[in-house]
Amino acid sequence: RAFDGKAQTLLDRKITIQFSNQEIEEALDKIEKVADVRFMYSPQLISASRRVNLNFKEERLSTILKAFLKPLNLEYEVVGNKILLNRISAFPTQNTIKEQEKNIPNIEVAEQTVSGIVTDEKGETLPGVNILVKGTQKGVTTDAKGQFKISVADGNAVLVFTSVGYKKQEVTIGGKTQLNISLQLDTQSLEEVVVVGYGTQKKKDLTGSVSSVPVKDIDKVPVSRADQMIQGRVSGVQVIQTNAAPGGNVSIRIRGTNSINSGNEPLFVVDGFPGAGDLNTINPSDIESIEILKDASSTAIYGSRGANGVVLITTKKGKAGKQIINFEAYTGIQQVAKKYDMMNAREFATHLDSVTAQNNRANGTKTPLNYTPAQIAAMGEGTNWQDQVLRVARISNYQFSISGGTNDTKYNFSAGYFNQEGIVINSGFERGTLRFNFDKTISPRLKMGYTSQLAYSSQNDALVNTVGGSAGGTVYDALRFNPVMPVRDSTGAYTYKNDDPNHFVDVAGNPVAYAENVTDHRTNLRTLLTGFGEYEIIDGLKLRMSIGTDINYSTRDYFTPSYLYITTQNTSSGSSQKTSNTNFSWVNENTLTYDRQFDKNNFLNAVAGASVQVFKQNNFTAAANNFFTNQLGTDNLGIAGTTLPNNTSSQKNTLASFFGRVNYQFMNKYLFTVTMRADGSSRFGDGNKWGYFPSGAFAWRLINESFIEKLKVFSDLKLRIGYGVTGNQEIGSYQSLPQYTSNGYTLNGVRVIGLSPNNIPNPNLSWESTASSDIGLDIGLFNNRLTVTTDIYYKKTQNLLFNKYIPTESGFSTALINAGSLENKGLEISINGLAVTTKKFDWEVSGNISFNRNKVLDLNGTDNLLAGSSSGSIFPGSVTPTSILKVGEPIGSFYGYQFNGIWQTAEEITASGIKTKPKPGDPKYVDQNNDGIISGTDRTIIGNALPKFVYGITNSFRYGRFNLTVFMQGVSGYNVLNENLYELENGFPGTNKLKYVATESWTGPGTSNRLPSVSSILRRGTGITSEVIESGDYLRVKTATLSYNLALKNASVFRSATIYVTAQNLFTFTNYSGYNPEVNSYGNNSNANNMSLNTDYNSYPLARTFIIGAKIGF
Amino acid sequence: CKDFLKEEPYSFLSNSNFYQNENDALAALNGVFTPMQAQSFYGRTAWLITELTGDNLLALGNATVDRGTLNNYTFTASNGEISNWWNQNYLMINRANDVIVNVPNISMDTTRRNDIVGNAKFLRALAYFELMRTFGDLPVFLAPTGAQSNLTPSRTPVADIYKLIIQDLKYAEANCLPENKIATVNKGRVSSGAASSLLAKVYLTRASTSAAAPGDYADALNQCNKVINSGLYKLLPVYADIFDCNKKNGAEHIFSVQFEMPPSTGNIVIRMMYPTQSGGSASFGASTSLFNSYTKADSTRKNWNVTNKSGTTTVSPYFFKYRDSQWTSQSNNSRTNWLILRYADVLLMQSEAMNQLDAGDAKKFDGINKVRTRAGLAGLNLSNTPAKDNFVDALLNERAWELCMEGHRRWDLLRMGKLKQVMQANRGVTVQDNQLLLPIPQTELDLNPNLKQNPGF
Incomplete structure (x- = not known):
């Protein structure tokens, strides 16, 4: 041949x-x-x-x-x-009818001949597929082109298609003579290959804890960003969308929070490029696979960046075979999922009068009432400001791809456009992406590959997550604004200022005016290019050289026109700010890989490599106030009356590394992995540039032991044990150097530049290191129809990059040192099961649950440190810490006063001996140290932001051509600090309140033990109190998708066609009173202390989305 | 590889590329001044510490706990404003230390170099003086804090700190430029006269304490006379002109913290003092005791300083002293300078020192009477103010009428030994003996085990 x-x-x-x-x-x-x-x-x-x-x-x-x-x-x-x-045989190989090995009766008389082509889910033809006539021994296999021909008795015959690595499929012939079958990959297959750092491995050969995101299943439903593919799908990973706005921030925690002051986000590696981290700029439709490396044995190959876990994203490559064209489009609407139930105009006016009357009685004053009974009677609902700033918003997506190639040359090109309006007016997110991936085999030993993506995103931000108060906030003002006021006055102009009849809303302006007229526009243009060449020097030994670059250019334009009355930020004359940031990074990596099977019992795979990576950043900000015209926005700051100081900054950091890994298999049962990475980072002190990160792991494929086989219970069983040390270098650059930073003073009325020491340099600054151990068990039952993976782990992070508080006599309040330690330990379980599978109906269920416990072990000798910050407008004068870091307690422990009901009578107050003299109707706080005064020393831990467990459940049903997938995701055993309640339940009387405040507040002895009197300001005057700490537990029906695969005629130009409807955030089961328990208003703030967790203040409401879409393949 | 991992600073200066020349020295000096503009320093906290603990200023309405407790003497070591005061003064001290240690190594014109160091020494002395009057014994830092510094020093006795302050101020007096030699563009810097005036205040203050040295009053008087006889300063004929934002750094202004509209830093004091009807935040009021204490003849100063009118509406009395034509309703920004030393204060200090040295010397009325004359009041003399004590009372009143809400009241009451008595009489607040010093912030005690708290806290 x-x-x-x-x-x-x-x-x-x-x-x-x-x-x-x-x-x-x-x-x-x-x-x-x-x-x-x-x-x-x-x-x-x-x-x-x-x-x-x-x-x-x-x-x-x-x-x-x-x-x-x-x-x-x-x-x-x-x-x-x-x-x-x-x-x-004498027959041609094509369309061969096979006789049987055994002596069976002669072949029945064929009444009908069926032929066809078998392809995989991508449309590539599948040779060697076994086709059997059900109930007989008669069968054929497909030829090299995936073609087959078989004769059957009649139309009732059922053909069974099987092939290793694919799911079995049964087809009733009916009257057809031509059958084109597409086999689905069996993702349960142990032959599945997963991407690991600097290589790939068969799943069954893994020694570490690696979770593959079931991208192929998720891909069936519309997702707008990659993190949505991860949330709730894999164990050990918590994904929190801290800001529900389109394009809003997401935080990902793999196996808990490792660091107090340094970064806690995992390392993202896209097509081998480490540190390409913005999930907003990756088109989810381009993703082929996502692997999450969780334990040290799998992340140690990423050394100083591995401590928080690693997310490996691989984009789709072309495959040899027929050219495949896919087109997908969907569109839908989004609506607010839940609103606050505020008072309407009549209720608010009545309430305000009653507060004034109560205050008059209490203080003996004669402040006139704000509204007369006649005025109130004439009022209707008034303005529902939430409805005024919220809208039903569109969402749509278009995706086109073409891929194919020959054995030597493969390509994949895709283009995508995604557009999501926000449910708050004038907010939204748009993204366009272009991708071209190319692979070429130049000679039998030489290969090359290239991936590229250009992504452009454009985002309009609503004013949310502000500090509130005079800084305003679209949603926040919509809640607190007086419902008696109309959006526009009789002349059609906005009611700018809410000073009638009282100075109700601080100094903030009309939220509708703000939302409609203020521009806060961000763009991002990102290019990610990687290329490699691979040469097989001798059999089994490959040299691979790769180079990649990530160029990221982002801008922000902020403009407030002069006619807008908001706040005190010099906006009465207009203000604007223009920012641009350029981030540039390149990496060169060179690896040698050696694969060798010595004999049937000894198999070796080794990789060694070296890499260098450089990161550069340039930032520019210009700002100006006082515009005589609003026509030009931020496009011509030169016409402003007042130009504010420009800011530019530039920085660079570098990373040099050597790494290696050896995998050794013995007898196909015992698997050993040893990994080592040495990283040198410019960010650390001169004497401490280099860090060394070793790991080792062992796995035992018990299933291959005869004593397990004999049990005939398991279809797979593997025990994994690993230990390793990884690092974290996510602090800013230049922390080891003395820095003089600029400030300003005024001489003779003119601003002059000053320069001052900004830090205590630490020449000994070094890595944060996390030692972690993992024991895992992979179990397969019922021929892998049920698989279970479970891991327990213990991680201890030491030498925390720790912003140590130092006496301010030094001129500084903190110094960055390596000190302190904390631990995370946990258990995670994921289960996949094919519960029911019949000809017509399949039911597949998968679930995962993760438990993590975090504990601070040492804080450089001190017992506790206050952490987190709250809104400066709720607690003016000083930033009130919201949480405590305490030895023996977890990170995120909310710290404040324990609420204990309402003071009912003066007698009760006198009898208690409390010296601070509250009034009846004031909230009662526990005097922890019994000194008769409620002061800072009475604060205690009143909740925790870290969940006890997170979980996700996916149910997939197939009935004929219909598929229904329901994905639920939940978080349990944690708290949210709802700072909104300081204003919506309590505090200043002039702002609108929740409807129940009018009826459920304390009005006299015995009337309420929960809500204080409307005239009480003690809650707000006290600080962080337990009655605003709520349970955040939720279970959410995150997505539900119903799809239908159209039956296509043979001659159809279409290869496949699916239509679907999807609902996102369909239901949320929670007791949380705010918009959304999945929240962190301070999660977006770049300089936020990353200890301000789960704080809800002026956040963006959650949207419920309904989508309809179609996918067509040619 | 070593070079590849070397960190190169781009957008900031580091020890390798700073303190190279005169411009660097000037920038570093500006950086020492910068903290003073913060709200947590002379923008707000300074007068919370000095005026709320006196009898003139009231914290109103929804006052924060920090302000309320300062006002009624229930403050604790957790008071945020006391922390601000401590932190910002020490921030300025560290920056001054950086200049004092590094600038002398720069090769440049000696006179100009010494002027820069003198400015820094003045600011360091001012900060230590403020802290010492507030807290007593202090941890002392005289070199910039670095990785090797002792971060947990114990407290140095007041008497030693006075010596350091006097030494710094004498250097500043000798090396800073006289007011008339400071170029217009540099108005706001420390003059030789400012150092002389502050030195007068330091001597006068020390004389009233157990750390008193013989000759303090004479030294104080000598310093006052130096300023008066220099002829570089004079009382502005119109009282209102002192506070006119278009006439800042004038003949009566000896040393002020500079504020200006953005892009410089504005002063929030106007917004905080004014009632809501006038576009302010109504956070503070003037005490009725002060409001009612002005005599009828003293209407010029009274009408400028305090009022109970917002337009035509009658409101609780408030300080109307600070005004700025460019201030807009609800704005945090005004151009109002914060006056630390002005000529009227020096004249009153001259009278105070002379009264202590020789109560029978009629010349002791010269200073106070110049101030009274400008206000349109009749002079004092030995017959209407015969005794030494009467004169102390007269001085105390005169200082309140002239200098109210300028950050002097607590120190004046303390220096003249009248704090407890006046607070009881005018505010009904009982001041404990230990409260003549404020508590050291609890956070500092937690972080520095060598720091011992003042008694009673």
């Missing part, structure tokens, strides 16, 4: 193999491993009882195959990198 060049290379491989008295199937298995080839054959070809002997040393595969197959009456054909086995 003649083979093409590529096939010849494959057949020229020299292997050493030896076995005696092996079953044929086992023998083929072994050859597959040693020669790194794959056989495709129909089981009927092979007689189970026959045993063979082979003994070859450094012999060409073709010779071995010939010697091996000939006696079996088999021949072979190379298709791609697969070897297709066929019976040697």
Whole structure:
């Protein structure tokens, strides 16, 4: 036979193999491993009882195959990198009707002949697929082009299609003579290959804790960004969208929070480029796979950036075969999922009068009432300001891709456009992406590949998550604004200022005016390019050199026109700010990989490499006030009356690394992995530039032990144990150097520049290191219809990059040092099951649950530190800490006063002996130290921001051509600090309140033990109190998708067509009173102390989304 | 590889590329001044510390706990404003230390170099003086804080700190430029006269304490006379002109913290003092005791300083002293300078020192009477103010009428030994003996085990 060049290379491989008295199937298995080839054959070809002997040393595969197959009456054909086995026969290999091995009665008379093509889910033809007529022994296999022909008795016959690595499929013939079948990949398959750092591995060979996100399943429903593919889908990972606005921030925690002052986000590696981290700029439709490396044995290869886990994203590459074109479009609407129930005009006016009357009685004053009964009677609902700033918003997405290629040249091109309006007016997010991936085999030993993405995003931000008070906030003002006021006055102008009849809303302006007229526009243009060349120096030894670059240009334009009355930020004359940031990074990585099977029991895979990476940043900000015209916005700051100081900054940091990993397999049962990385980072002190991060892991494939096999319970069983040390270098650059930073003073009325020391330099600054151990168990039952993966882990982070508080006598309040330690320990379980599978109906369920416990072990000798910050407008004068870091307690412990009901009577107050003299109707706080005064020392831990467990459940149902997928996700055992309640329940009387405040507040002894009197300001005057700390527990029906695969005629130009409807955030089961318990208003703030967790203040409301879409393949 | 990992600063200056020349020295000096503009320093906290603990200023309405407790003497070591006061003074001290240690190594014109160091020494002395009057014994830092510094020093006795202050001020007096030699563009810097005036105040203050040295009153008088006889300063004929934002850094102004509209830093004091009807935040009021204490003849100063009118509406009395034509309703920004030393204060100090040295010397009325004359009041003399004590009372009143809400009241009452008595009489607040010093912030005690709290806190 003649083979093409590529096939010849494959057949020229020299292997050493030896076995005696092996079953044929086992023998083929072994050859597959040693020669790194794959056989495709129909089981009927092979007689189970026959045993063979082979003994070859450094012999060409073709010779071995010939010697091996000939006696079996088999021949072979190379298709791609697969070897297709066929019976040697007089018939042509195509469309061969196979006779049976056994002596069965003669073939029934064929009344009907069916032919067709079998493809995989991508549309690529599948050779070697076994096709059996159900209930008979009659079968055929597909040829090299995936074609088959079989004769059956009648139209009631059912064909069963099976192929290793794909799900079984049964088809009733009916009247058809032509059948085109697409087989679905069996994701449960242990042959599944997963991407790991600097390489790939078969899932069954993994020794570390690696979770693959089931991208193929998730891909069926519309997702707007990559993090949505991760949330709730894999164990050990908590994804929190801290800002529900389109394009809003997301925080990802893998196995808990490791660091107090340094970064806690995982390292993102996109197509091998480490540190390409913005999930907003990656088109989710382009993603082929997402792997999450969780334990040190798998992340240690990323050394100083591995401590928080690693997310590996691989984009789709072209495949040899037919050209595939896909088009997808969806569109939908979004609506606020939940609103606050505020007072309407009549209720508010009545309430305000009643507060004034109560205050008059209490203080003996005679302040006139704000509204007369006649005025109130004439009022209706008034303005529902929430409705005024919220809207029903559109969402839509268009995706086009074309891919294909030959064995030597493969390509994938895609274009996507996504547009999401925000439910707050004038907010929204748009993204356009272009991707081109290209792979080329230049010669049998030389390959190259290239990936590229250009992404542009454009975002309009609503004013949310502000500090409130005079700084205003769109949603916040919509809540607190007086409902008696109309949006516009009788002349049609905005009611700018809410000073009638009282100075109600501080100094903030009309939120509708703000939302409609203020521009806060961000753009981001990002190019991510990677390319590699790979040369096989000798068999099994490959040199790979890659280079990548990430260029990220972002801008922000902020403009407030002069006619807008808001706040005190010099806006009465207009203000504007223009910012641009350029981030540039390049990386060069060079690796040598060696793969070798020494004999049937010893297999080695080793990788060694070196890399350098450089990060550069340039920032520019210009600002101006006082515009005589509003026509030009931020496009001409030169016409402003007042130009504010410009700011520019520039920085660079570098990373140099050496790394290596050895995987060794013994007897296909014992797997060993040893990894080491040495990282040198410019960010650390001169004497501490280099860090070393080792790890080791062992896995035991129990399933291959005869005593387990004998049990006949398991279809897979593997125990994994690993330990390693990883690092964290996510502090800003230049922290080890003395920094003089600029400030200003005024001389003779003119601003002059000053320069002052900004830090205590620490020349000894070094890595934060996390030592972690992991024990995991992979279990497969019922032929892997049920698989369970469970891990327990313990992580201890030491030498925390710690902003130590130092006495301010020094002129500084903190110094960055390496000190302190904390731990995370946890248990995670994920389960996948095919609960029901019949011809018509499948039910697949998968779930995961993760428990993590965090504990601070040491704070550089001190027992506790206050952390977190609250809104400066709720507690003016000083930033009130919201939480405490305390030895023995977890991070995120809310710290404040314990609420204990309402003071009912003066007698009760006198009897209690409290010296601070509250009034009846004031809230009562626990005097922890019994000194009669409620002061700072009475604060205690009143909640925690870190959940006890997070979980996700996916149910997929198929009924005929219908698929229904319901994904639920939940977080449990944690608290949210709802700072909104300081204003919506309590505090200044002039702002609008929640509806129940009018009826449920304390009005006299025995009336309420929960809500204080409307005239009480004690809650706000006290600080962080337990009655505004709420349970954040929730269970959310995150997505529900119903899709229908259209039945396509054979001659159709379409390859596939699916239509679907999806609901996102359909229901949320929670007791949380705010918009959304998945929140952190301070999560967006770049300089926020990352200890301000789960704080809700002036946040963006959650949207519920309904989408309809279609996917068409050509 | 070593070079590849070396950190190169781009957009900031580090020890490798700073303190190279005169411009660097001037920028570093500006940085020492900067903290004073903060709200947590002379923008707000300074007068919370000095005026709320006196009898003239009232914290109103929804006062923060920090302000309310200062006002009624229930403050604790957790008071945020006391922390601000401590922190900002020490911030300025560290920056001054940086200049004092590094600038002398720059090769440049010696006179100009010494002027820069003199400015820094004045500011360091001012900060230590403020802290010492507030807290007593202090941890002392005389070199910039670095990785090797002792971060947990114990408290140095007041007497030693006075010596350091006097030493710094003498250097400043000798090396800073006289007022008339300071170029217009540099108005706001420390003059030789400012150092002389502050030195007078330091001597006068020390004389009233247990750390008193013989000759303090004479030294105080000598310093006052130096300023008066220099002829570089004079009383502005019109009282209102002192506070006119278009006439800042004039003949009567000896040393002020500079404020200006953005892009400089504005002063929030107007917004905080004014009632809501006038566009302010109504955070503070003037005490009725002060409001009612002005005599009829003293209407010029009274009408300028305090009022109970917002337009035509009658409101609780408030300080109307600070005004700025460019201030807009509800704005945090005004151009109002914060006056630390002005000539009227020096004249009154001259009278105070002379009264202590020789109560029978009729010349002691010269200073106070110049101030009274400008206000349109008749002079005092030995017959209407015969005794030493009467004169102390007269001085105390005169200082309140002239200098109210300028950050002097607590120190005046303390220096003249009248704090407890006046607070009881005018505010009904009982001041405990230990409250003549404020508590050291609790956070500092927590972080520095060598720091011991003042008694009673």
